[in-house]
Amino acid sequence: MSAYTEEAAAKFHLQRALAFYESARKLMSQSQRCEPAVLLAYEAMLDAAKALLLADGVNADGCDAVLLALANAAQQAKLPEETHSMVQEAAQIHFKIHRRSLFTLRPQEADALIRNARSFLREVRDRLEQKFGLIDGL
Amino acid sequence: MAAEEKIRAEVEKRFGERLRFCGVRQEGCRLICLVVVDDLSEREEYRLYRLAAELTRSVGLVVVFAPYSSSDFKRRRNLPFESSFGEVEL
Numbered sequence: 001m002s003a004y005t006e007e008a009a010a011k012f013h014l015q016r017a018l019a020f021y022e023s024a025r026k027l028m029s030q031s032q033r034c035e036p037a038v039l040l041a042y043e044a045m046l047d048a049a050k051a052l053l054l055a056d057g058v059n060a061d062g063c064d065a066v067l068l069a070l071a072n073a074a075q076q077a078k079l080p081e082e083t084h085s086m087v088q089e090a091a092q093i094h095f096k097i098h099r100r101s102l103f104t105l106r107p108q109e110a111d112a113l114i115r116n117a118r119s120f121l122r123e124v125r126d127r128l129e130q131k132f133g134l135i136d137g138l
Numbered sequence: 139m140a141a142e143e144k145i146r147a148e149v150e151k152r153f154g155e156r157l158r159f160c161g162v163r164q165e166g167c168r169l170i171c172l173v174v175v176d177d178l179s180e181r182e183e184y185r186l187y188r189l190a191a192e193l194t195r196s197v198g199l200v201v202v203f204a205p206y207s208s209s210d211f212k213r214r215r216n217l218p219f220e221s222s223f224g225e226v227e228l
Contacts, residue, residue, distance in 0.1 A: 064167050064200045071195045081195065088191035088200075095202050106180070 006054050007132050013051035020044035021117055034110035041117040042094045045087050048124040055131050086116045141197040145171055158208045161223035168200045172223050178207040
């Protein structure tokens with residue numbers, strides 16, 4: 001993928017992530033519907049993670065590929081371990097939802113995930129702006 | 139040390155005699171770990187999530203924990219997800 005295409009794809013994924021995040025935030029504040037809000041926030045984090053990886057020339061597809069690529073970046077000190085941990089924790093909560101007959105999602109877990117999604121998206125936006133300059137509309 | 143052994147060792151170190159069961163099953167590039175512990179607190183569950191991230195970085199597979207308190211597990215057991223770990227004796 002050329003550098004221009006990586007930049008365009010990274011910005012696309014970040015914009016999608018922000019839209020997912022905004023929907024998650026509204027759902028939580030208006031209806032306290034934890035599960036759909038968490039699913040949207042997790043999608044936001046995965047899209048933002050794809051943007052972050054694309055900005056570094058890594059094209060990861062699928063949630064496990066994204067998690068492994070983030071873990072690898074943290075191992076190589078290209079990314080703080082804390083950043084990878086935030087996305088991995090979201091994956092744990094997502095796993096809980098898919099085994100809903102076995103686990104109960106606590107409202108505070110949903111709140112924490114949405115707060116983490118906000119921090120992570122900010123971090124990704126800042127990194128993309130450092131690399132590509134100001135991003136229109138963000 | 140194989141990934142499964144490393145996970146078991148970490149979980150045993152963390153919970154000691156309170157650990158009732160620790161099973162690891164691979165699904166694609168994901169390792170799912172069923173962990174049953176006496177009186178597992180929310181804080182300990184959260185720490186397991188942090189451990190999952192650490193282990194993912196070190197073993198090169200996505201580690202996901204399915205943590206239970208033993209009393210809760212006894213109420214919910216015999217569901218398909220758990221039976222995929224074989225017979226779970228507490």
